[in-house]
Amino acid sequence: MSCIEEVFAKYEKMAKDAHPDKFCTGRYTPHVMRHTTASHLVEAGVPLAIVKNILGHVSIQSTQIYVEITQQTVDKYMKEWNEKWFPKEEAKEEILPNIQSSLPAFLQ
Secondary structure (H helix, E strand, O other), X not given: OOHXXXXXXXXXXXXXXXXXXXXXXXXXXXXXXXXXHHHHHHHOOOOHHHHHHHHOOOXXXXXXXXXXXXHHHHHHHHHHHHHHHOOHXXXXXXXXXXXXXXXXXXXX
8 A cells, every 4th residue: 555545544534433424435545535626626616627737637638537527516507507598587477487387496
């Protein structure tokens, strides 16, 4: 085991002992932490090109493979886009009453 993995395992154990309810099943490794951090950066709105540089990737394609986006983040951005381009005050309630009630919550 490398020095980084040993240090990481030490602090992982300390965190699990202090907060066992905060951990999912599965292994926690420095690579998993790197992957999670990249995902959180993108979800927080940091441009992919910046995340690429933080991770030290040469190619943005490597970063795209590395980063997973949650459905919650997709929903958030879809809602923001929808609100920007289709503000509620412009909606004609009398024309589309049934359609609006059948839309998912993030589109309303």
